[in-house]
Amino acid sequence: MRPALHAEWTKLRTVAGPLWLLLGMIAATVALSAGATSVVTCTSADCGGDVTRLSLTGVQLGQAMVAILAVLVISGEYSSGMIRTTLTAMPHRATAFAAKAITLTGVVAVAGTTAVLGSLLAGRLILHRHGFTAAPGHPALSLSDGPTLRATAGSILYLTLIALLSLGIAAIVRDSATSIGIILGLLYLLPILSQVIGNPHGQRLLQQIGPMSAGLAIQATTNLHSLPLSPWAGLGVTAGWAAATLVAGGLLLRVRDA
Amino acid sequence: MSAPGIVVAGLRKRYGATLALDGMSFTVRPGVVTGFVGPNGAGKSTTMRVILGLDAVDEGTALIEGKPYHSLRHPLSHVGSLLDAAALHPSRSARNHLLWLAHSQGLAARRVDQVIEQVGLTSAARRKAGGYSLGMRQRLGIAAALLGDPPVIMLDEPFNGMDPDGIIWMRGFLRSLAAQGRAVLVSSHLMSEVQDTAAHLVVAGRGKAIADAGVADLIAAASGGRVALRTTAGAHAMRVLAHAGATVAATGRDTITVSGLPADRIVMLLSESAVPFSEVSAHRATLEDVYQELTREAVEFRAATPTEVPR
Amino acid sequence: MTPTVTPYRSGRPVGRDGFFQLLHAEWTKFRTVPGWVTGVVVAALMVVLVALLAGVSSNQKGSPPVPIGPGGEPVTDSFYFVHQPLAGNGSITVSVPALRSSIPTGPADLRPGIVPWAKAGLIIKQSTRQGSPYAAIMVTGSHGVRMQDNYVHDTAGLPGSVSAASVRRLRLDRSGDAITGYASADGRHWTKVGTVHVRGLGPTAQGGLFVASPPSVHGMGTRGSVSTAVFEDLRTHGRWAGGIWTGDQVGRKSPSFAGYPQNTSGSFTGSDGSFTVTGAGDIAPAVRETLPTGGTLKDILTGTFAALIAVIVVGALYITTEYRKNLIHLTLAAAPRRSRVLVAKAVVLGVVTFVAGLAGAVVAAPLGTWLARANGVYVFPVASSTELRVALGTGALLATASILALAVGTIFRHSAGAVTTVIVAIVLPYLLIANPFMPASVSDWLTRVTPAAAFAVQQTLVPYHQVTSIYTPYNGYYPLAPWAGLAVLAGYATVSLAVAAALLRRRDA
The missing domain is CATH 2.60.120.560 (Exo-inulinase; domain 1)
Incomplete structure (x- = not known):
């Protein structure tokens, strides 16, 4: 396992693409978060809402770039044919796949931590200037606040789970454009489609099974009862998706001819 | 000690309606270059992918030094291979490509620099592989195959895209690898490429090995030990040679084909009997002839000649 | 003396060097890749399937009837x-x-x-x-x-x-x-x-x-x-x-x-x-806020989002596959005027996806409306001219989005990046405006300047000055007029296509 990990890490660091994608992910996440917090102001009349969640809005954009990176880790090898070199060097396909997953998890966790903490810091600075002060009941965002800590750590976990989910789907589909279409469809479409379901139970169900609509419940710090799922259960749904696609992708990688 | 080289036995594989492999069996021994030839679609690449554990077979086994590929702990130290020289990430440098492969085998970066030098890529090693010519990619592929210093080397169409200098280098290189006692399997669909390199030949056709023998034996079998003789005294010559035990046949006004006697003995006999002759030549078949003979039946796709192109 | 050699000349008539031939070639390329044809068919089917889902999933039978004014409006x-x-x-x-x-x-x-x-x-x-x-x-x-x-x-x-x-x-x-x-x-x-x-x-x-x-x-x-x-x-x-x-x-x-x-x-x-x-x-x-149980044509056509993803993938692949397999060399050798190749691709892609979107909407709109009404759901009525505009607009929306994907694919020469960029540009603003915390001014701005403005072409609700309500894009009220909204997306597609054409001319293939 160690040589496989070392090889995958070397692969990841010796092309410029992954680094740029991760830097872009951090920039996009922080930028969208900062943008979202800078458009709200707290007036004396109306100052409700979940400011922690708002400060972490950028994760919705950052996850798309995480998905690209994850897809390229495997589809990129299929499109060039290098997957055969990889599997010749590491004939234990499960090990090779696990090495990819672990390396990806590592780099996304590091970049995700930077992106999420950056978003939170931006939110803290911006919200304070927009009237969200301790007086109307909005103390500065801080990791010492339990729910905020949970939302922050959960957002980092969420990004790594999206990376794993994407890796699994890319291993199943193999073509990068189709994989990314399916991943972004799963993430972005389910919440939109759930709005057309007239039956409230059906609507709630769709929001509960959507990897994004369920998983981002981890970012909520207020109004927890109105969420489709409790925060950790929601993140659990995303983890379930990641596990299911990884297992399916891993099995297909084992049984299919390379 | 386990069996050296590659042993392929009874491989069978079907893709939908096509039978890609139909009982492919052969052995690759150490110390010689084994040519793996056959028309396109004969199953050469599929066999190589099966040997490397990339494709699963319906039946049969392919063993490297007596073990299936997937049970090798550091596989590149047992067998080095080159399937597709273009299978690279275009923006990764050659050195880094070899570096991740080395890391996958627990090898140090020093080894990477050694193989780069061995294939003569040192000056280009830090350039992006996407900008390489086909010949340079082939060299990079060879370097990857040599990385684990394996006793078995397997190359799929290594001459493709190489310039004449490259082909000469490749031939010498393959012979030197074999001379070090390695088992070398080289596939090609052009006989002339393996003519001067391979000592042993596996000819594939329609998913099986239709010949598996030494190059000298194959040529001798195709030549049949025949000698062509040109003489104006045909009847006299035939009498003398038949008396000495040869089978003789007149094949033209001045030509006789002799079999059963080597050429030097024929010259001696004719000289002793004072039979005049102008030419004695061993009828030597080329590998091309052998190949044509063997694969005549096995060719599945034959292009129409240009004159037959329908208007 | 060397014999005179007559240079070979094909006896075949020389094909006309016209744009139509280029279109024909690109159309043949498109229709012979089963995956792309499937993608476009899936796009049309998604529009219909989601309309079916929207229609059958609601049940408001037995709820009091919506009052209808003399003009037929709720x-x-x-x-x-x-x-x-x-x-x-x-x-x-x-x-x-x-x-x-x-x-x-x-x-x-x-x-x-x-x-x-x-x-x-x-x-x-x-x-x-x-x-x-x-x-x-x-x-x-x-x-x-x-x-x-x-x-x-x-x-x-x-x-x-x-x-x-x-x-x-x-x-x-x-x-x-x-x-x-x-x-x-x-x-x-x-x-x-x-x-x-x-x-x-x-x-x-x-x-x-x-x-x-x-x-x-x-x-x-x-x-x-x-x-x-x-x-x-x-x-x-x-x-x-x-x-x-x-x-x-x-x-x-x-x-x-x-x-x-x-x-x-x-x-x-x-x-x-x-x-x-x-x-x-x-x-x-009645407006959306005072009649929350009412459905709109736009709700019924929510499958457009799924269709968008399908046509964006197809649009990006239509060009990036050529780069990956170096088919682009052959394409440009056959048609050296590179911009025309890109335009031909855009036309073929645009027509195919327009037809898919139009067909999907033409089937989905009446079917979904009928199913919803059969389940007791009130659907805001629309004039037949509006219904036609929504159907044509849905086709045009898919066509424009896929052409944008083609252009971005040409610029990036990389399918995953192109697909993500276009999907994020169109769908993410829509998700952001659905955030209840987003001020209406920001929602309006997002639906004016981002490609998501194009969804205006599906709007059927009109705001009334004498009714104070929440006229946000999320509720189905867009700041731009239907075709003006689509024009924003078309602007993005045109600029991207121009950049793509310039790069295609300048770059080595």
């Missing part, structure tokens, strides 16, 4: 009505010294507030049936005196709000179909506000005083309000029934009426021409 027709029959022509005059509104700030916590379109005044209406024709003159919370009829028509009269210091006098005259409204600040000088012709009032109409108080908008939500008006000097002339005035809550149970705030109810007290009337509700066209 209306809110819930208010407190103090009335008596008017059997023919007649007039009614009143003065209004006070109109006060209250808005709940919490359960059982009612605070005085301003409801801009709180209404108190005179009305002559066919009957107390919801949706029946009417004409009315009224004072409002902050829009002065207005004359309104048949829910959608509104005419401004005297400005300024009403108080003890500035009493407003109102008069309504019926003469056959014609109803004329007058207003006066002093009781001597009367100004005619307007004359309207109301068909179908019938021989005996109901006339009298009314008070309505529409929900008050707070952030991204509304709160039901209640208003009380004081009426004095009530006088009638003509064929009024005379005798006692009856107080009624019109439209007590209605999908477009949220009811009274807690612990309040409609009522009237007084006699001898002086009354105090309390009421809630509105007499106005």
Whole structure:
């Protein structure tokens, strides 16, 4: 396992693409978060809402770039044919796949931590200037606040789970454009489609099974009862998706001819 | 000690309606270059992918030094291979490509620099592989195959895209690898490429090995030990040679084909009997002839000649 | 002497070097890749499937019917009505010294507030049936005196709000179909506000005083309000029934009426021409916020989002596959004028995806509407010209998005990046505007400048100035007109295509 990990890490660091994608992910996440917090102001009349969640809005954009990176880790090898070199060097396909997953998890966790903490810091600075002060009941965002800590750590976990989910789907589909279409469809479409379901139970169900609509419940710090799922259960749904696609992708990688 | 080289036995594989492999069996021994030839679609690449554990077979086994590929702990130290020289990430440098492969085998970066030098890529090693010519990619592929210093080397169409200098280098290189006692399997669909390199030949056709023998034996079998003789005294010559035990046949006004006697003995006999002759030549078949003979039946796709192109 | 060699010349006729040939070649390329054809078919099917899902998943059978106005539009027709029959022509005059509104700030916590379109005044209406024709003159919370009829028509009269210091006098005259409204600040000088012709009032109409108080908008939500008006000097002339005035809550149970705030109810007290009337509700066209259970054509066509993803993937692959397999060399060798190749690809892709989107919408819209209505869901009605615009617009939206993906794919030469960029550019703004915390100004801005503006082409709801509501893109009200919204996306596609063409010319293939 160690040589496989070392090889995958070397692969990841010796092309410029992954680094740029991760830097872009951090920039996009922080930028969208900062943008979202800078458009709200707290007036004396109306100052409700979940400011922690708002400060972490950028994760919705950052996850798309995480998905690209994850897809390229495997589809990129299929499109060039290098997957055969990889599997010749590491004939234990499960090990090779696990090495990819672990390396990806590592780099996304590091970049995700930077992106999420950056978003939170931006939110803290911006919200304070927009009237969200301790007086109307909005103390500065801080990791010492339990729910905020949970939302922050959960957002980092969420990004790594999206990376794993994407890796699994890319291993199943193999073509990068189709994989990314399916991943972004799963993430972005389910919440939109759930709005057309007239039956409230059906609507709630769709929001509960959507990897994004369920998983981002981890970012909520207020109004927890109105969420489709409790925060950790929601993140659990995303983890379930990641596990299911990884297992399916891993099995297909084992049984299919390379 | 386990069996050296590659042993392929009874491989069978079907893709939908096509039978890609139909009982492919052969052995690759150490110390010689084994040519793996056959028309396109004969199953050469599929066999190589099966040997490397990339494709699963319906039946049969392919063993490297007596073990299936997937049970090798550091596989590149047992067998080095080159399937597709273009299978690279275009923006990764050659050195880094070899570096991740080395890391996958627990090898140090020093080894990477050694193989780069061995294939003569040192000056280009830090350039992006996407900008390489086909010949340079082939060299990079060879370097990857040599990385684990394996006793078995397997190359799929290594001459493709190489310039004449490259082909000469490749031939010498393959012979030197074999001379070090390695088992070398080289596939090609052009006989002339393996003519001067391979000592042993596996000819594939329609998913099986239709010949598996030494190059000298194959040529001798195709030549049949025949000698062509040109003489104006045909009847006299035939009498003398038949008396000495040869089978003789007149094949033209001045030509006789002799079999059963080597050429030097024929010259001696004719000289002793004072039979005049102008030419004695061993009828030597080329590998091309052998190949044509063997694969005549096995060719599945034959292009129409240009004159037959329908208007 | 060397023999003369005749150079080879093909006997075949030389093909014409036309754009049509290029189109034909690109079309052949497109239709012979099963994956792409499947992608486009899937796009059309997604539009239909989601419409089916939307249609069958709702069940509002048994809910009270949505009141429909004389023009066929859904209306809110819930208010407190103090009335008596008017059997023919007649007039009614009143003065209004006070109109006060209250808005709940919490359960059982009612605070005085301003409801801009709180209404108190005179009305002559066919009957107390919801949706029946009417004409009315009224004072409002902050829009002065207005004359309104048949829910959608509104005419401004005297400005300024009403108080003890500035009493407003109102008069309504019926003469056959014609109803004329007058207003006066002093009781001597009367100004005619307007004359309207109301068909179908019938021989005996109901006339009298009314008070309505529409929900008050707070952030991204509304709160039901209640208003009380004081009426004095009530006088009638003509064929009024005379005798006692009856107080009624019109439209007590209605999908477009949220009811009274807690612990309040409609009522009237007084006699001898002086009354105090309390009421809630509105007499106005229904909008998305007042009719939350209503569906729109845009909701039914939500599958467009799924279709978008499919055509974006196909559009990007249409060019990036050529780069990956180096087929681009062959393509450009066959047609050295590179921009024309790109245009030919855009045309083929555009036509194919337009047809898919149009076909999907043409099947999905009537099917989804029919299923929803069969399940008791009220669907906001649209004119057939609007329905045609939505169907054509859906096709054009898919076509433009796939051409944008083609252009971005040419620029990036990388399918995953191109697909993500285009999907994020179109779909992410839509997700952001769905965030309840997002201020309306930001939502409006996002749907003006980002490619998500194109969804305006599917909007069917129209905002009314006389109804205060949440007219946000999320509720189906876009800041740009339908085709203007699509033009924003088309602008992105055109610029990207121009950049792509320039790069394609300049770069080595």
